[in-house]
Every structure is written in C-alpha cells, then in structure tokens.
Amino acid sequence: MYRLPSGSIWYLTHVLPLTFMVFNLLTNFVAVMYADSSVIGRLLTVSEYTSKEDIMYCTICQCDVPLRCWHCDICNVCILTRDHHCTFSTTCVGHYNRRYFLWFLLYLSAASFYEIILIGYYTYCKVTIKFSDLVVLVPFQSIITGFHLTVGQIFVVLLTLNLIAVTMSSLLLIYHLDKVRKGLVSHEKQESSYDFGLMRNLETVFGEKWYITWISPFIISKLPYNGIDWQSHVDQYKTK
Numbered sequence: 725m726y727r728l729p730s731g732s733i734w735y736l737t738h739v740l741p742l743t744f745m746v747f748n749l750l751t752n753f754v755a756v757m758y759a760d761s762s763v764i765g766r767l768l769t770v771s772e773y774t775s776k777e778d779i780m781y782c783t784i785c786q787c788d789v790p791l792r793c794w795h796c797d798i799c800n801v802c803i804l805t806r807d808h809h810c811t812f813s814t815t816c817v818g819h820y821n822r823r824y825f826l827w828f829l830l831y832l833s834a835a836s837f838y839e840i841i842l843i844g845y846y847t848y849c850k851v852t853i854k855f856s857d858l859v860v861l862v863p864f865q866s867i868i869t870g871f872h873l874t875v876g877q878i879f880v881v882l883l884t885l886n887l888i889a890v891t892m893s894s895l896l897l898i899y900h901l902d903k904v905r906k907g908l909v910s911h912e913k914q915e916s917s918y919d920f921g922l923m924r925n926l927e928t929v930f931g932e933k934w935y936i937t938w939i940s941p942f943i944i945s946k947l948p949y950n951g952i953d954w955q956s957h958v959d960q961y962k963t964k
Contacts, residue, residue, distance in 0.1 A: 746835060749831040749835055749939070749941065750887065752827045752941045753828050755824035756810065756813045756815065756821045756825045757813050760803070760821075761804050761820040762804070763785065763801065763804060766952070783893070784800070785802050790951070790952045790953070790954065791954045792806070799816050799833070804952065805950035805951045807825075807830050807900075807910050808910045809823065813825075818951070822929050823929055829896055832889060832893040833897060836890035839882075840887060840890065850877055853876040855926075858880060860877040860881055861884060861955040862880075901945075905925060907920060927947075927948050930945060931944075931945025933945040951952070
C-alpha cells in the first residue's frame with residue numbers, strides 16, 4: 725500500500741486538516757454531552773421575569789420554568805431553550821450546548837466529505853471494484869448467495885458510510901442553521917418573537933466571540949442571555 729513520505733508537503737497538506745477536523749469533531753461531541761442546559765441547580769426567581777405570566781410550572785420536575793424551556797421525556801428534566809433531544813449523543817440540545825452541536829455537525833460533514841475524496845481517489849487508483857462487490861450493500865442477497873469479503877467490498881462500504889454521514893449531517897446542519905438565522909428552536913414556528921437580527925441571533929447561540937468559536941470548543945464565548953430571562957430582552961429589542 726502506497727504511503728506519502730512523512731513530513732512531505734503533501735503529507736502535511738492532508739494530515740493537518742484531517743487532524744484539525746477530527747479533533748473538533750470529537751471535542752465538540754463531548755461538549756454536547758457534558759454542557760448542561762437543564763434547570764437542575766439553577767435558581768429561578770420571579771424577579772428575573774417581566775411578568776408572572778412568563779412563568780410556567782412543570783409538574784414532573786416540580787419547579788418553575790421560564791419561557792422557551794421544555795420538558796424532555798427521555799432526559800426526564802426541563803431544558804433551557806430546548807431545541808431537541810439528540811439520540812446520537814443521548815442528551816438534549818439546549819441553551820448551553822447548541823453551539824457545540826452545530827460545530828459537531830459541520831466538522832462531521834466536512835470530515836466525511838474529505839474522506840470520500842481520499843478514499844475515492846485511492847479506490848480509483850489502486851482498487852478494482854466489480855459490479856458483484858455491490859452485493860455487500862444488500863445484506864439479504866449476501867446471505868442467499870454467500871458472503872465472501874473482498875477488498876472492493878470494503879471500499880464500497882467505506883464510501884457508502886461516508887456518503888450517508890455527509891448527506892445526513894449536511895441536511896441537519898442546513899436545517900438547524902436556518903433555525904438559528906430566524907432566532908428559532910425546533911419547537912417554535914417560523915415567526916418568532918426572539919428574532920433579534922442575524923448578528924444577534926448568532927451571538928445568542930455561539931456567544932460574543934461567535935466568529936472564532938469554529939476554531940475550538942475550548943474558546944470561551946460568553947452568551948448574551950442566560951436562557952431564563954427572555955422576555956425582558958424581547959421588550960428591549962422592540963424599543964430600539
């Protein structure tokens with residue numbers, strides 16, 4: 725198997741971007757799981773709201789919850805600015821981990837696309853794929869005709885998995901970025917009272933340093949809102 729010489733310009737051209745993408749993919753994924761957006765341990769006082777009508781009571785959590793806070797039946801807790809429950813990370817995406825979820829999707833789609841290019845080029849140059857190798861994509865047919873793993877089938881599976889990954893992650897990224905652009909979460913309709921304009925909407929999700937948060941999840945970017953006192957910010961925005 726051919727390998728690029730270590731330290732060569734072409735070696736670094738591929739290794740450095742891939743390392744950067746995989747690092748951000750994994751670290752943002754871990755951040756999604758451990759950045760807590762639940763109401764647990766957060767003191768919600770009446771003074772934080774514009775009016776008492778903004779307070780809801782969750783009978784399951786047995787506590788007051790603010791606007792844009794929904795209960796997750798899977799996590800069994802209320803989540804601040806809850807967007808959805810991510811099955812892949814087994815946690816809810818909410819106020820404090822939405823940033824990491826979006827960057828995770830970006831780097832997953834980018835890394836998968838890059839892998840398709842690399843694997844596709846290597847397959848074109850070094851591997852002969854026969855039409856019969858495609859049978860690996862039809863498990864029941866493989867059982868009937870017998871399963872004999874070939875090099876061509878391995879590369880067919882690799883290309884297929886990466887194609888599925890880049891397609892799904894790209895579609896999810898486009899969907900959720902559109903929600904961010906409109907100041908929405910998945911529970912809300914197309915018209916939102918929380919649309920503060922594109923730049924402010926980006927800050928609401930990615931923080932004050934939104935333009936550099938793509939570099940690393942370890943970059944501290946303070947969110948302008950606490951995920952609790954939403955109504956006062958809506959009123960402030962309307963008076964501008």
